[in-house]
Amino acid sequence: MTPTSRAITEDGVSARTADALRMAMRRLFEGRAQHTDGRLTKENLWREAQVSRATMNRATTILNEWDTHLTQNGTATPGEARRDEEIAKLRRQLTERARECTVLQRRLNAAATAIAALHHDNAQLRDELACSNGRVTVLH
Incomplete structure (x- = not known):
């Protein structure tokens, strides 16, 4: 791994992890889950991104985006x-x-x-x- 791939971004996690979480979030919002049942839960978010829950919890910016989307659009x-x-x-x-x-x-x-x-x-x-x-x- 290169030093840049492990660098913590403004999202609170590595760039690769942030991308994985955002792609997982997009798949869940669009109803195209690959690794979960597709329900809009944080458990499914970290499972869909294939990262640990602790890693997801460090991505506070992404979690704020998640919460904002659910507030605006509901959990369906x-x-x-x-x-x-x-x-x-x-x-x-x-x-x-x-x-x-x-x-x-x-x-x-x-x-x-x-x-x-x-x-x-x-x-x-x-x-x-x-x-x-x-x-x-x-x-x-």
């Missing part, structure tokens, strides 16, 4: 954000379908009530017709 990975959007869309669709089902159920209940009333009236008229034996009753 691109895949998680897409999943959450899809879940929200499906929930909206489910709510709309439930509303439609409620309206249709009310219409069905109203139709069933009307059909039952008509059936009762029809049965009553048949009974009256059967009792009269087809005779015509004269009204005065």
Whole structure:
């Protein structure tokens, strides 16, 4: 190793380590993790960069960039954000379908009530017709 590769940069670590951490950070933010499950955690950052946790902890400038990004953009990975959007869309669709089902159920209940009333009236008229034996009753 050359003396310059071990020199500590303003990031608090060697230039090679700083590059590894920043590349790992970029991969995690873009949802392209190579060595971890892709969750946006500091544990995944040092594992993705393939450095020790202690080394990552010395890179205070990079950790500040990490924290700033998470504060501004949240901790959801691109895949998680897409999943959450899809879940929200499906929930909206489910709510709309439930509303439609409620309206249709009310219409069905109203139709069933009307059909039952008509059936009762029809049965009553048949009974009256059967009792009269087809005779015509004269009204005065």
